[in-house]
Amino acid sequence: MHLTPREQEKLLVFTAAELARRRRARGLRLNHPEALALLTAEILEGIRDGRTVSELMASGLHILGRDDV
Secondary structure: OOOOHHHHHHHHHHHHHHHHHHHHHOOOOOOHHHHHHHHHHHHHHHHHOOOOHHHHHHHHOOOOOHHHO
């Protein structure tokens, strides 16, 4: 399988976000790279769904809470 650098980066973000979701589901607090990957993946999915920038900015405030990091 041949992936472009952009596709490789998106796959890495997705994988890191999935790991972060699993850890958060187990009640663990996320470190900085995990939190960033989770935020990035959620925003990228919103873009893919056709959401506007203002919608993404508003939803980004509710992805993680203080107890998650």
